[in-house]
Amino acid sequence: VPLSPHPTAFTPETAHPPEPPQIRPRAATGPPWKSSRERKRRMGRDVVAHIKAALAASHSAVDEEVSDYVADMANELLAEGEAESGGVAAMVGELVDAAGPMLAEFIDDAAIRTLFESAAAHFAGGSGGDDKGDGGVGVDGDGGARDYCLNLEGIILAFAGKVLLRPTTLKLEKGHRYGVVGQNGAGKTTLLTRLSAGDINGYPPGLRCVFVQHEVLVTLADSILDFLTSQAQALGAAEVDVRPCLEAVGFTAELMAKTVAELSGGWRMRLAIARAMLQKADLLLLDEPTNHLDVGAVEWLAAHLNSLKHTTVLVVSHDYDFLTDVATDIVHFEDQNLTTFSGGFPGFRKERPNLVLPRMKRDLVAMIEAAAEEAGEPAQGDGRDKKSGGG
Incomplete structure (x- = not known):
C-alpha cells in the first residue's frame, strides 16, 4: 500500500468562503526572506499541501473552498514576502492578519496562529539543513546550543488515509540514540519508512540515512563476501572497505565464505x-x-550501537530491557504527536510512571497498576499483551 503523505481533506456540505480581506502592502525594504526562486517554487507546492492537510487533520469543519483559498494566499505571502525586523515572526503575523479572518468562522485565534506558525516553519524547512545534510544547530530550553542531525518542525504523517501525526516536531541530536515507543498502530514503523526515503519536508538533502532490515537477507544464496561486495558496488562504496566492515562485526574468513541463507538471525543482523x-x-x-x-546477539547489538559516537540512532522496539541498555532518549508517539524525553527509558518511566506499553512484561505491568492504584490514579495505555507472557 503506498504511503499517503497527507490525509484526504474532508469537505462539509456547507459554507461559501467570505469575501477575501484586503491584503495590506508590505514594506519594500529588507533582505529577501528566501531568495532562491527554485526553492520558492518547490516549497510553494509543499506549503499548500501542508496547510490543507493540517486543516483537514485538526479542523475538519473548515470548508474545502476556504481551505484552498487560505493555503494559496499563505503560500503567496510566504513566497513573495520580505523579512522585517521580526523575521519569521513578522511573516506569521502577516498571515494571521491577512488570512485569519477567513478561518475565524471555523477555528479560534490560537489555532489560527498555530496553523500559520507551522506553515512558516514548514516553508523554512524546519531548521533548513544545508547541502551537506547538517540538521542545524538549535538552542535548548536552558539556552545551550545543540547540534542536530535532524531538525523537523510542523511535520504531518499519514498512511492509508489515517492521520498518524498532526503538525509536530522531531529533533534528533548528533550522536544520541533514540528509542521510539507508543501504542500499536501509532505509526512508528511508518515514520522510519518515511525518514529512510527522505519523504518528509525539511529533511536535510545530504543526510546519509540507513534503514537496517536484516530479515530480507534470509533467502540469499550468495556468499557473504560476494553479497557485501555487490552491495558496495551498488551503493557506490569502496570495495576495499568490505572485508574491514565484515571483520568489525565479527566475521572470520571462514564465515565470509558461507552463504547468507546459512546465517542465524543474529549473524544476519551483523551483516546488515x-x-x-x-x-x-x-x-x-x-x-x-x-x-x-x-x-x-542482543548483547552484541547493544554494545555495537553504544559504541557509535558520531552516528545518530533511531530504534523502534518493544524490548524495553534493550532500550534501557541502549537509548539515551525516548521519542513517545501519543495522541498523534511526538514528545522526546531525556534520561533514556528509565527517565521516560519516571515521567510517565502510570503508562503501560505494548508487550511490557507482566511483572512490570502489575507493578505499574499497583503503584497507580496506590496513588489513586488509573494506569494508562492499552498495551497489556496477555498472550506474550512478558515479551
Whole structure:
C-alpha cells in the first residue's frame, strides 16, 4: 500500500468562503526572506499541501473552498514576502492578519496562529539543513546550543488515509540514540519508512540515512563476501572497505565464505550492520532489531550501537530491557504527536510512571497498576499483551 503523505481533506456540505480581506502592502525594504526562486517554487507546492492537510487533520469543519483559498494566499505571502525586523515572526503575523479572518468562522485565534506558525516553519524547512545534510544547530530550553542531525518542525504523517501525526516536531541530536515507543498502530514503523526515503519536508538533502532490515537477507544464496561486495558496488562504496566492515562485526574468513541463507538471525543482523557501515550512516534506523535474536546477539547489538559516537540512532522496539541498555532518549508517539524525553527509558518511566506499553512484561505491568492504584490514579495505555507472557 503506498504511503499517503497527507490525509484526504474532508469537505462539509456547507459554507461559501467570505469575501477575501484586503491584503495590506508590505514594506519594500529588507533582505529577501528566501531568495532562491527554485526553492520558492518547490516549497510553494509543499506549503499548500501542508496547510490543507493540517486543516483537514485538526479542523475538519473548515470548508474545502476556504481551505484552498487560505493555503494559496499563505503560500503567496510566504513566497513573495520580505523579512522585517521580526523575521519569521513578522511573516506569521502577516498571515494571521491577512488570512485569519477567513478561518475565524471555523477555528479560534490560537489555532489560527498555530496553523500559520507551522506553515512558516514548514516553508523554512524546519531548521533548513544545508547541502551537506547538517540538521542545524538549535538552542535548548536552558539556552545551550545543540547540534542536530535532524531538525523537523510542523511535520504531518499519514498512511492509508489515517492521520498518524498532526503538525509536530522531531529533533534528533548528533550522536544520541533514540528509542521510539507508543501504542500499536501509532505509526512508528511508518515514520522510519518515511525518514529512510527522505519523504518528509525539511529533511536535510545530504543526510546519509540507513534503514537496517536484516530479515530480507534470509533467502540469499550468495556468499557473504560476494553479497557485501555487490552491495558496495551498488551503493557506490569502496570495495576495499568490505572485508574491514565484515571483520568489525565479527566475521572470520571462514564465515565470509558461507552463504547468507546459512546465517542465524543474529549473524544476519551483523551483516546488515556491516552493510550500513559501508554507507557511513549519519542516521541509523532500526525496526524491532532484537526480534529472533538470542541473548548473545542482543548483547552484541547493544554494545555495537553504544559504541557509535558520531552516528545518530533511531530504534523502534518493544524490548524495553534493550532500550534501557541502549537509548539515551525516548521519542513517545501519543495522541498523534511526538514528545522526546531525556534520561533514556528509565527517565521516560519516571515521567510517565502510570503508562503501560505494548508487550511490557507482566511483572512490570502489575507493578505499574499497583503503584497507580496506590496513588489513586488509573494506569494508562492499552498495551497489556496477555498472550506474550512478558515479551
